[in-house]
Amino acid sequence: MKRTPPHLGTLVALTALTVLTLNMFLPALPEMQKAFGVSEAVMGLAISGYMGAAAVLQLIIGPVSDRLGRRPVALSMLALYVVASVICLLAQDVHVFLGARIVQAVAVGGGVLASAVVRDMFDGRVAAAKLATIASAMAIAPMLAPMLGGVLTSVMGWRAVFVVYAVIGTGLLALMWHDLGETQVKTPGQPPERISGLLTTPLFWAYAFCQALGVGAFYVFLTGSPFVAVALFGLTAAQVGLGLGSITGGFMLGSAVSARLVSRTGPMALILTGRLLPLAILSIGWLYFSLGGDQVLVLFAATLSVGFGNGLTLANANAGALSVRPRLAGxxxxxxxxxxxxxxxxxxxxxxxxxSLAATPERLLSMMICVVFLSLIAALAARRLDKDV
Known part of the structure; x- marks a missing residue:
């Protein structure tokens, strides 16, 4: 079996596949709805069904890679992804399409396996720095993917998006075959570690909830800001798009800063800074709008701080969660x-x-403050439980 460790760019590409598969096809949804002759609700299953399957598959792919190794799971995942993409491309029936689209959710294994490979190869602060570098590089994907999907759909039709998916999957399969050596080292005769040992460790859950709630603040912003921006400030779709990009830009910057500083400051200092900074700035934004302020740039400046804070926090919290039981990193x-x-x-x-009841910046910022605060509580719990920080 190939043993050469992969290049960092290979892991970036593997991680980006998850984001590309989720959102590059979004601009094509209206055309797909017409082509299949179904309602918006049915076509929406291509998103909700994908996300539900992705959640379940992460729970399967990770443990299987701990047992069988990263390389065979990655190659099998990508082969299945290519087949599913081709079926989506050729589908004439919406049920066939939706079934294949759900199978495409194996792409979520890219992020799982990339994280596990990094933990196999590196420890502590070095692992956190590598994960932050990957996060910073692949953050470009959610900004560019919808644009590419929109161009492909406008020029060549919605099926062109799935041609690109199949081509990307094939290219990644070839790249992984060539570059992704097995990184998991097993000691002969050593029994597999019990998953219950991970799931019953409070430190793992502290890091996991810190990370998950940080991501949750992203979801609140991405869901809520279009309501507020259009209803209260009268922004156009293009202006809303630029505003949504602010949090991604902040995340890229924060991840880049984290990658450079973590070896000197340690992960926990960056995790806590990444929670306290947006909490303070979001609170200032809430106070500004509560006192009658009406500048939309203040809203997006406040939410940009959440992206920057997540850039400081998420990779380091991820590294902490993976380090609790290194043999169960997947x-x-x-x-x-x-x-x-x-x-x-x-x-x-x-x-x-x-x-939907009241689209106000105060309400949006209040929700984000609550989520970031809960993430801070989880971070403080991790700090108390982790004797290595």
Whole structure:
């Protein structure tokens, strides 16, 4: 079996596949709805079904990679992804399409496996720095993918998006075959570690909830800001898009800063800074609007701080969760990822319900403050439990 460790760029590409598969096809949804002759609700299953399957598959892919190794799971995942993409491309029936689309959710294994591979290769602060570098580089994907999907759909039709998915999957399969050596080292005769040992460790859950709630603040912003921006400030769709990009830009900057500083400051200092800074700035923004302020740039400046704070926090919290039981790094990545999706889905529903009643910046910022505060509580719990910080 190939043993050469992969290049960092390979892990970035593997992680980016998750984001590309989720959102590059979004601009094509209206055309797909017409092509299949179905309602918006049915077509929406291509998103909700994908996300539900992704949550479940993370819980499977991670533990399987701990047992069988990273390389065989990655190659199998990508082969299945290519087949599913081709079926989506050729589908003439919406049920066939939706079934294949759900199978495409194996792409979520990219992020799980990349995190596990980093933990296999590096320890502590070095692992946190590598994960932050990956996060900073692949953050470009959610900004560019919808744009590419929109161009492909406009020029060549919605099926062109799935041609690109199949091509990307094939290219990644070839890249992984060539570059992804097995990184998991097993001692002969050593029994597999019990998953219960991870799931009953409070430190793992402290790091996992810190990370998941940080991601949850993203979901609240992405769900709620269009309501507020259009209803109160009268922004156009293009202006809303620029505003949504602010939090991603902040995340890229924060991740880059984290990658450079973590070896000197340690992960916990960055995690706490990444919680306290947005908490303070969001509170200032809330006070500004409560006193009658009406500048939309203040809203997006406040939320940009959440992106920057998440850049400081998420990779370091992820590294902490993976370090609790290093031999179960795949399981830890899968469980933490599934938790983030579940919390994100719940917070999306809550944000939609509350802002449909009153789409005000104070209400949006209040929700974000609450979520970031809960993430801070989890971070403080991790600090108390982790004797190595």
């Amino acid at each position: 399981t830890a990545a899968g469980v933490a990822g599934a938790l983030a999706l579940a919390i994100g889905a719940a917070l999306t529903a809550v944000a939609t319900a509350l802002l």
